[in-house]
Amino acid sequence: MLASYQQAYERSLDPKAPAFLRERRQAGIERFAALGFPNRRMEEWKYTSVEPIASREFQLGGDKEVARFTLEEMHRMAFCVMPGPRLVFLNGHFHPALSDLSGLPAGVRCKSLAQALQEDAASLEAHLGRQVDSKDRAFVALNDAFLQNGAYLFLPRGTVLPQPIQLLFVSHGNGTAVVSHPRVLVVAEAQSQATLIETYVGQGAYFTNAVTEIAAGEGAVIEHIKLQGESESAFHIASIGVRQSRDSQYTSHSLSLGAALARNDLGTVLDAEGAGATLNGLYMVSGSQHVDNHTNIDHAKPHCTSAELYKGILDGKSQGVFNGRILVRPDAQKTSSQQSNKNLILSDDALINTKPLLEIYANDVKCNHGATIGRLDANQVFYLRSRGIDAALARSILTYAFASDVVALMRQEPLRERLQQWIFARLMPGKEAAA
Amino acid sequence: MTETNQALEEITGQEYKYGFVTSIEEDRIPKGLNEDIVRLISAKKNEPPFMLEWRLRAYRHWLTMQEPTWQNVRYPKIDYNDIYYYSAPKQKAKPKSLDEVDPEIRETFNKLGISLAEQERLTGVAVDAVFDSVSVGTTFKGKLKEMGIIFCSFSEAVLEHPDLVKKYLGSVVPYSDNYFATLNSAVFSDGSFVYIPKGVRCPMELSTYFRINASETGQFERTLIVADEGSYVSYLEGCTAPMRDENQLHAAVVELVALGDAQIKYSTVQNWYPGDKEGKGGIYNFVTKRGKCAGENSKISWTQVETGSAITWKYPSCILQGDNSVGEFYSVAVTNNYQQADTGTKMIHIGKNTRSTIVSKGISAGHGQNTYRGLVKINKGAEGARNYSQCDSLLMGDKCGAHTFPYIEIKNSSAQMEHEATTSKIGEDQLFYCKQRGISEEDAVNMIVNGFCKQVFKELPMEFAVEAQKLLSVSLEGSVG
Numbered sequence: 001m002l003a004s005y006q007q008a009y010e011r012s013l014d015p016k017a018p019a020f021l022r023e024r025r026q027a028g029i030e031r032f033a034a035l036g037f038p039n040r041r042m043e044e045w046k047y048t049s050v051e052p053i054a055s056r057e058f059q060l061g062g063d064k065e066v067a068r069f070t071l072e073e074m075h076r077m078a079f080c081v082m083p084g085p086r087l088v089f090l091n092g093h094f095h096p097a098l099s100d101l102s103g104l105p106a107g108v109r110c111k112s113l114a115q116a117l118q119e120d121a122a123s124l125e126a127h128l129g130r131q132v133d134s135k136d137r138a139f140v141a142l143n144d145a146f147l148q149n150g151a152y153l154f155l156p157r158g159t160v161l162p163q164p165i166q167l168l169f170v171s172h173g174n175g176t177a178v179v180s181h182p183r184v185l186v187v188a189e190a191q192s193q194a195t196l197i198e199t200y201v202g203q204g205a206y207f208t209n210a211v212t213e214i215a216a217g218e219g220a221v222i223e224h225i226k227l228q229g230e231s232e233s234a235f236h237i238a239s240i241g242v243r244q245s246r247d248s249q250y251t252s253h254s255l256s257l258g259a260a261l262a263r264n265d266l267g268t269v270l271d272a273e274g275a276g277a278t279l280n281g282l283y284m285v286s287g288s289q290h291v292d293n294h295t296n297i298d299h300a301k302p303h304c305t306s307a308e309l310y311k312g313i314l315d316g317k318s319q320g321v322f323n324g325r326i327l328v329r330p331d332a333q334k335t336s337s338q339q340s341n342k343n344l345i346l347s348d349d350a351l352i353n354t355k356p357l358l359e360i361y362a363n364d365v366k367c368n369h370g371a372t373i374g375r376l377d378a379n380q381v382f383y384l385r386s387r388g389i390d391a392a393l394a395r396s397i398l399t400y401a402f403a404s405d406v407v408a409l410m411r412q413e414p415l416r417e418r419l420q421q422w423i424f425a426r427l428m429p430g431k432e433a434a435a
Numbered sequence: 436m437t438e439t440n441q442a443l444e445e446i447t448g449q450e451y452k453y454g455f456v457t458s459i460e461e462d463r464i465p466k467g468l469n470e471d472i473v474r475l476i477s478a479k480k481n482e483p484p485f486m487l488e489w490r491l492r493a494y495r496h497w498l499t500m501q502e503p504t505w506q507n508v509r510y511p512k513i514d515y516n517d518i519y520y521y522s523a524p525k526q527k528a529k530p531k532s533l534d535e536v537d538p539e540i541r542e543t544f545n546k547l548g549i550s551l552a553e554q555e556r557l558t559g560v561a562v563d564a565v566f567d568s569v570s571v572g573t574t575f576k577g578k579l580k581e582m583g584i585i586f587c588s589f590s591e592a593v594l595e596h597p598d599l600v601k602k603y604l605g606s607v608v609p610y611s612d613n614y615f616a617t618l619n620s621a622v623f624s625d626g627s628f629v630y631i632p633k634g635v636r637c638p639m640e641l642s643t644y645f646r647i648n649a650s651e652t653g654q655f656e657r658t659l660i661v662a663d664e665g666s667y668v669s670y671l672e673g674c675t676a677p678m679r680d681e682n683q684l685h686a687a688v689v690e691l692v693a694l695g696d697a698q699i700k701y702s703t704v705q706n707w708y709p710g711d712k713e714g715k716g717g718i719y720n721f722v723t724k725r726g727k728c729a730g731e732n733s734k735i736s737w738t739q740v741e742t743g744s745a746i747t748w749k750y751p752s753c754i755l756q757g758d759n760s761v762g763e764f765y766s767v768a769v770t771n772n773y774q775q776a777d778t779g780t781k782m783i784h785i786g787k788n789t790r791s792t793i794v795s796k797g798i799s800a801g802h803g804q805n806t807y808r809g810l811v812k813i814n815k816g817a818e819g820a821r822n823y824s825q826c827d828s829l830l831m832g833d834k835c836g837a838h839t840f841p842y843i844e845i846k847n848s849s850a851q852m853e854h855e856a857t858t859s860k861i862g863e864d865q866l867f868y869c870k871q872r873g874i875s876e877e878d879a880v881n882m883i884v885n886g887f888c889k890q891v892f893k894e895l896p897m898e899f900a901v902e903a904q905k906l907l908s909v910s911l912e913g914s915v916g
Contacts, residue, residue: 043505333833345848348815358839360858363830368857373845 002033004057009145012060018117020125021147028134028144035138047321047353048292052261053235058179058207060146061091065174074098077170077201079229080418084163085110087151090170091206092180094149103163107156110165113183116152123154127187131213131241137265139237143181143211150183155192155220164195164225164412169210171202171234184212188220190245195223195412201258205233212240216248218272223251225410227419230259232287239265246272253410255419256283256291267296270304270332279308282406284423286315286346294323297339299332302362308339311406313399314350325357326369332362339369344376344402346395396427462523463652467516470494473621476521480590480624483597493610493620500614507806507838508746508775510719513684519652520622563588563627563643575639585630586641589657592628599630603661607690607727607754615686616723619655623688626656631666631697640896642671645687653684660690662697664730669700669896682710682745687722695730695757700738702895703751704903707743714773714802717745724751728760728786736763737780738894740903745774750808752781755789755817762791765891769907770803770835779809779826779840784817784850793824796888798907799835806838813850822852829887830860881907 009029013022037054038045069090075081087110088098094112101110109120116124128147134140151167169182186196200208208230216222222242230236236259242250256262268277283291297306312320322341343352356369376398384394403423410416464475473494477487502513563586579586585596593600610620627643645656662668672689685707691699701724710717720743726735737751753762764780782791797805805828813820828837839856861883869879885892885904892900 330833343845345845345850348848350848352843352845354843354845354854356839356841356854356856358828358856358858359836360828360830360838361836363833363835363860365830366857366859368855369839370856371841371843371854372852373843374851375848 001054001057002036005029005142005145006033008060012146012148014148018121018125020121021117024129025145025147028141028147031134031141032138032145035136035141038138044294047319048261048263048290050261053207053237056177056207058177059173061093061171061173061178061180063093065172066090066093066095069095069098069170069172071098074168074170077203078168079199079201079227079422080415081168082164082166082197082412082414084166086166086168087112088168088170089149089151089180089182090172091178092149092169092182105159105161108159108161109152109154111152113150113152113185114148120152120154123187124152124185127213127215128183128185129213131215131243132211132239132267133241137239139209140211140239143183143209143239146181147183150185153184153186153194153196155186155188155194157189157191159189159192161194164197166197167199169198169200169208171206171208171230173204173206175204177205177207179207179209181209181211184210186212186214186222188214188216188222190218190220192217193221195225197225197227197412197415199227199229200236201229202231202234204231206231207235208237210236210238212238214240214242214250216242216244216250218245218247220245220248222249223253223411225253225412225415226255226264228254228256228258228262228264230262232258232260232289234259236262238263240267242268242277244268244270244272244275244277247274249276249278251278252280253406254279254281254293256281256285256293257422259289259291261290263292263294265294265296267298269298269300270306271300273301273303275301275304277306279306279310280406280409281310282312282403283310283320284313284403284426285318285320287318288316289318291318292321292323294325296325297327297337299326299328299335299337302331302333302335304332305336306338309406310341311403312341312343312352313346313403314343314352315346317347317349319350320352322352322354322371323357324355324369325359326367328360328362328365328367330361333364335362335365335367337365337367341371342402343371343373344399345373346375346399393428396424399427400424463519464521466519468518468520468622472520476622476624479521480593482590482593485597485601486593489605489610490621493617494622496611497614497617497621500617502614506748506777507804507808507840508748508777510682510746513719515618518684520655521624522652523624563641564646579637582635582638583632584635584637585628587628589623589626589628589659592659596628596630599661600628600659603659603690603692605690607692607725608688608723613723615721616688619657619686619688619723623655623657626658626687628658629660629668629670631662631668633663634665636666637668640669640671642673644673653686656687658687658689660699660701661692662694662699664694665696667698670702671896672701672703673706682717682719684719684721685744689722689724689751691726691735693726693728693730693733693735693760696732697730698734698736699726700736701726701751703739703741704906705739705741705743705747706906709743709774710745710772712772714745717774718743720744720747720749722749724749725754726752726762727754728757728762728789730760731757731786732759733757734761734763736765736894738765738891739767740891740895740906741766741768741776741778742906744776747774747776747778750779750781752783753791754783754785755791756785758786759788760786761789763894764791764793764795765894766795767798767888767891767903767907768796768805769798770800770805772801772803775804777806777808779807781810782812782822784811784813784820784822786817788819789817790821791823793822793826794890795826796891797826797828797837798831798884798887799828799837800831802834804836804838806840807856808840808842810842810844811852811854812844813847813852815846817847818849820847820850822850824852824854826854826856827887828856828858829884830858
């Protein structure tokens with residue numbers, strides 16, 4: 001299958017592209033050819049097999065379908081479209097008609113990556129690829145190889161965006177298995193603030209290989225919501241890299257609800273004193289879905305804090321993987337870090353592998369992590385049933401409560417409510433109206 | 436603060452107490468490893484053919500294996516052909532009683548605080564003393580025999596109880612298990628063998644004391660403990676080695692089998708020579724320890740205090756096969772200077788309502804690197820399995836590291852498991868509190884560290900608990916800033 005990527009790469013080459021991009025792409029495809037798809041013998045992929053992706057052929061989506069994709073369809077498929085600026089992509093191609101970039105404060109640059117490559121090449125050259133490492137990560141290298149489209153957001157010093165920026169990635173191959181390699185680059189200058197909502201949805205079987213990079217300048221405050229609601233026969237691989245400067249705050253909410261196979265690699269480097277990272281996550285899978293969350297918090301400098309809470313609900317024959325690494329480098333004294341992974345198993349066939357890692361090379365630190373796995377507490381179910389609530393509803397209420405912990409941390413109200421509704425509907429088919 | 440540190444550092448500089456060498460006539464076989472060596476070792480011990488076959492199978496399998504690299508410890512490559520695989524003190528005839536044991540060896544054990552002769556009368560702990568490759572004496576044999584308990588050296592067991600050995604050898608750690616266990620299976624020289632018959636509660640602690648004396652040798656011993664239905668045994672293990680600039684390999688295998696309602700308690704105080712302050716020399720302690728709770732309601736409990744060795748790499752594990760069986764793991768691992776430790780446990784839940792508890796305390800000082808690596812695996816059939824894991828690390832000094840790598844694999848929804856880990860340094864407010872009440876910094880640190888480890892120490896038998904506390908304070912003094 002590697003050959004088909006090579007051919008697709010050659011076909012997608014654009015001689016008009018800036019020189020640095022052509023070099024990056026070339027390096028990417030070479031790196032990918034050298035690495036190949038990861039396999040389960042690798043520690044990082046011990047519990048997740050990408051065989052279903054490696055053994056299939058995917059086509060790069062053409063831009064012809066873009067025109068056929070309508071506003072109604074977007075609203076039907078998207079989880080929640082809030083008022084405010086948005087960029088919409090279909091099969092990796094920018095959809096200008098459905099996008100809305102009005103009302104952005106002066107100086108803010110928010111556009112498709114393809115456009116930015118023409119207009120902001122210098123900024124892209126300086127920042128692209130700096131937050132994620134493709135050295136031993138085949139999927140990042142593959143994304144590099146097809147680096148053409150995606151979104152670019154630049155926040156000048158001190159800008160505060162009043163509304164969230166929504167990025168909607170839709171995959172819809174109309175029968176063909178499409179692949180997209182979207183790349184998102186956010187450059188937030190000092191003291192800027194923004195909320196970014198990335199949503200991935202689609203129909204049918206397809207493969208999304210996304211890379212998101214965020215460079216948070218001094219004192220920048222970035223809230224990043226990633227909503228993965230891909231179709232249940234889709235494959236989703238996402239690599240997110242964040243580099244944080246002094247006193248910056250990065251908050252991530254990662255929700256994995258869809259896809260047959262989903263893998264998130266979220267890494268943040270606390271690269272200067274006073275930086276803080278908060279990573280929240282919820283994965284809720286059933287059937288034969290497989291979801292894998294890898295997070296890596298790199299405490300590179302002293303006086304940084306991080307907090308992480310990932311919760312998982314596994315039903316049916318689904319499989320969950322959590323791998324959370326906290327690295328405290330030799331001089332990162334006064335680090336404070338907390339990590340927690342809680343899992344709820346609803347069926348006998350579901351499976352969870354969790355591996356919270358602490359790697360600490362500094363002494364003056366406070367780090368702890370915890371992981372729990374269990375099923376619903378029989379006493380709690382009994383309590384509800386003794387009050388006349390039937391067993392199924394009682395279980396749903398308790399599961400909902402378990403999940404809403406994470407959802408409640410999101411500040412975007414319409415989205416939060418929509419998610420709560422969705423979770424409730426999923427737990428109680430047919431009772432959505434009551435929510 | 437710095438002055439106290441200097442004073443403390445001087446104390447840390449204390450030489451390793453057990454670093455002396457006994458000069459004694461040795462019976463050595465040539466250096467290197469090949470089939471002839473394996474045959475020679477077997478011949479030296481007059482082993483029956485089944486043992487030799489087993490050794491050769493292991494050796495041939497070992498040749499196909501590769502040394503593992505996934506561990507979080509670093510060491511130069513070992514040349515397996517540069518080791519003497521067998522070295523034994525020369526004895527004219529097999530000693531019939533302890534009085535006949537070479538006086539030099541008895542003196543060595545006296546120096547180590549284990550007087551083979553007096554031990555019998557004074558402490559009431561039965562000891563099997565292993566000197567380099569062979570067992571030199573076992574105390575209390577007679578008394579134990581009356582109860583049907585077999586406690587002897589492994590070579591003796593092979594000759595006198597071949598059926599038991601045949602039945603249980605390799606049943607928990609097969610010869611093909613891992614690189615070092617396979618090597619051990621091929622060349623193991625001696626060790627201890629314990630069999631507790633049905634319904635017998637062993638009246639005293641059984642203990643093995645391992646001593647490496649000869650240079651350029653590896654020690655490969657094998658311990659097999661079988662507790663038959665309804666029996667109980669508590670077993671202690673201690674070890675020391677001389678101070679040398681070279682690194683010596685110690686690759687042991689310990690197998691425990693607990694049948695229905697049986698209980699085995701296995702305690703280790705590991706104090707191999709850790710190398711000097713620059714990290715030169717010391718023992719590579721690459722050990723495979725595993726227990727199988729084969730019967731219902733059985734219990735295996737591991738307690739270890741790891742203060743020695745240049746590199747410690749071991750995971751005492753429990754296979755919880757019988758329903759309602761219980762596995763426990765209590766560990767204190769200390770790394771100072773350039774010591775490295777990658778240790779933890781594996782709890783494999785197979786039977787219903789199996790329970791396991793893991794309490795691991797890691798202390799790193801100097802340039803020490805301390806890794807906890809553990810696996811909790813709950814299989815599909817392990818209905819109602821329960822695990823509680825707690826891994827705490829204490830850091831002293833800014834050059835050391837503490838790492839926690841727990842692997843948790845759950846395939847049963849009724850399972851409940853909790854894992855918790857914390858890493859911190861000794862609280863300045865705790866130190867201040869103690870100092871304010873007139874307790875010196877050194878004593879305060881000792882007190883806090885002992886408190887940190889208390890959960891594990893209380894699991895140790897009396898004799899060991901005192902030794903462990905002392906050992907800990909010597910290992911750590913001077914490492915607090």
